[in-house]
Every structure is written in structure tokens, then in C-alpha cells.
Amino acid sequence: MLSFFQWCYDTPIGETIRESTWLFPLIEAVHLVGLGLTAGAILIVDLRLLGAGLVQQPAGELWASVRPWLVGSVTLMVISGTLLFLSEAIKCYYSFAFWIKMTCLVLALVFAFTVRRYVVRTGPSPDRALQGRLTAIASLGLWFGVAWGGRWIGFS
């Protein structure tokens, strides 16, 4: 595993970003805009599942209209995040926060397109309000783990 991280670190892209003054901060800023968009698209649906926000609309309708923005922003985050990772892969390998973040990210994405998608499409009707709330709490918890881990990689 470490040799793979070393290989990532040694790629020309990683080296270029590492040696440039401006590239890392600029990619970081793009990553932050992606974070905002992802959070917005997630929050619109999760607030609805919690019984707040846009309660006049069915959760399924909100999910359908924000989904392209979620897919787009996650793509932007994965691309910018991969670039940041290549430039400091070795540091990430030894960073506890990095592994927390990656675990939460995979779980959050799988959750969003399986359980959460099912709950959003089928309800939440009044008798399934609790199901919706629990889904939203799980979703927000996982994304919180992603954002927390991300910020903490920078501190380590």
C-alpha cells in the first residue's frame, strides 16, 4: 500500500503541484467550492427528511432536481481532491484524518445512492417520518465525517 502512495507522490502531476506556489491553494479553493455545492445539494434533501426546509415538496422531487448538481460537484471534488492527494500522498498515508475521511466518503456515497435514495423515493409519508429522520441523521453524520477529516488533514 505504501509503495502505491509513494508512486502517487512521485507522479509528474504530484511533483508539479508540490513545486508550484499557486497550484495547491488554487486547487484547494476549487475543492472548497465543490464542498459547498455538495453540502447544498445534500442539505436540501436531508432538511426535508428532517421535516424542515422545503416541506411543501415531496423529497423525491427535490432529490431529482438537485441530483445533477450533486453528481457534478462530487465529480469536481474527486478531481480536485485527487490532485491535492497526489501532491502529498505520503503525508496522507500517515494521516489518521485522511483514512477517516476516505471511509466516511465511500460510506456516504453508497448510502446516498442506496438507502437514502430508496427512502427519498418512497416517502417520507407521515407514518414513515422516523425513517426519514434517521436517514437524514445518518447522511449528515457521514458527510460531517468527510468534512471533518478533510479539514484535519491540513492540521496534521
Add this chain to the structure above:
Amino acid sequence: MTPLDFFTWLSETSWSVDLHESEIAYSLIESLHVWTLCLFFGLMMMVDLRLLGWTMRTVPVSDVMDRVLPWAIVGFVLMVISGTLLVLAIPLRSYQNLFFRGKMIMLVVAGLNAWIFHYRVYPKLVGKSADGIPPKAVRVAGGLSLGLWIAIVFCGRMIAYNWFDCDRQPQTAIINFLTSCVPGPSVY
């Protein structure tokens, strides 16, 4: 009292010194600033995208303004609080930071845009069918807001880097003018 005197005085208060020296408090406040960014910036962009007619077209603009914007405002208040604490931890460097100054100017412009939208543009929309793509004035306000907030986040991220810092000389005369920096012995 010049602004420089004020920020120098601020940097010598015990609050500022304590914050500056506490690594845990500073990291936590910075994290809080990023988490609340998700709440504010994320929902603000969704509101702006709705004003542009780029998402949630079946949701009336008034619903988005009444039900989503309040959450964004909660996030904004938390951002101002955590942001003020971050400045309090490093007052002088923030004041003389090029990106901090750019960010503050754009914050004022974004506030102005929001004010004009709220009191001049949005009232004309009330009572009309607010589904689908909004009128041009609304889309312009949404687009301006979206662009400004993205630029503000960019500037915010750049504050952490010290390329144009006053204690990093030589800088060009224009940079020293924009940061009110008089090159001399280090003041940090």
C-alpha cells in the same frame, strides 16, 4: 486612532494572545468556519441557482426564500462569529492581508446586492407565478450573488498563504500600497 493602531492594540489584548497561542482553540474555530461554510455557502448557492432557474424549477422562488434562506442565514451568523474569532487570533496580519481586504470588500458588495434584491427586485415578484425561470432582474441578482460568494471563498482560502505579507519583503510598491504596508523591521 488609525486602523493600524486599532489592530495593533487588538493583537495585544489577552483574548487575542490566548487565541493565537492555543493551537486547539484555533484549529477548532477554523474547522467550525469550514463546517458552517457548508451550511451557509451550500444553501446560499442552492438559493442562487434557483434564482437563476438552474435547479428546483418546480419549487416556487418564494418557498425557497421562506424555507431555505433562513437556514443559510443561521450559517452566515455562525460564519461571522467564527470568522471574527479567526481575525481576533491574528489581527494585524489579517488587516494587512491583501486577500482579507479583497474578501471584506466583496462581502460589502454581496450585502449590497442582497439588499437591492430583497427590497427592490424580490417584492415585484410576490403575487406573480413564481414557478419556472424567474425574470431577468432576479436571475442577474442570483448570478451576481453566486459569483461573489465563490470569489469570497477563493479569497478566504488564500488568506492563509503569506505571499504578499508585510513581513515578506521585497514586495512591489503597488502590493505594499494595497496592504498599507510600510516595509521596515518585522512587526509580527
